[in-house]
Amino acid sequence: MIDTTILVLAKAPEPGKVKTRLSPPLTPEQSCSVHEACLRCTCASLDQRKHIRRILAISPDIATESFGSFLGEDWLRWPQGDGDLGARLSRLIEQACAPLPQAVLCLGADSPTLPTNLLDEALYAIARFDVVLGPCDDGGVYVIGVSKPIEELFADVRWGGEEVFSQLRQNALNMGASIAILDGWYDIDHYQDLQRARADLLKASASASRDQLLRVIESAL
Helix, strand or coil, X not given: CCCEEEEEEEECCCCCCCCHHHCCCCCXXXXXXXXXXXXXXXXXXXXXXXXXXXXXXXXXXXXXXXXXCCCCCCEEXXXXXXXXXXXXXXXXXXXXXXXXXXXXXXXXXXXXXXXXXXXXXHHHHHCCCCEEEEEECCCCEEEEEECXXXXXXXXXXXXXXXXXXXXXXXXXXXXXXXXXXXXXXXXXXXXXXXXXXHXXXXXXXXXXXXHHHHHHHHHXX
């Protein structure tokens, strides 16, 4: 029985359009390689989990059919559609909950070193709370979980800024929603984040996707 959907939102890899804050010092091609390795690692970390529907939501829409050949056979590929991130999240969550309402966790591809226990906690919490938020060190979030579609959660959020987490939390409070706040983690957005990710990957259990990400990062440092 599927009781939770995990949506991974990602851009199709194209030099100059992904991980742009890494370049410089990285070249656009190196930044693109980091982005794709992060995405592969994030998706691979979900493959062994049971009773979860996995969806990769891709931007731009035209890449939906051509990108994602590395995914397992049980993954779905959806276009993200138009609008800001809040509009896209609202629409994707509504789609994921039709015809039967269910919990949805939304992840990006920027936190490939996310510890397994934090994802476990998110899955546990979303069965008990209306909203689950995992804050990032830069003020963003690495996961947004909802127990049902809640469009108001994304109202007036300034995506990409330093107050995304606090704005989402305040929106949830204003709605009277119950909230679970997870421990913080980090995104790979800036050059210094690559050093931290390298250290975490060296300590982590080996896997093909983690090893690939480590090689890509080490070649870029």
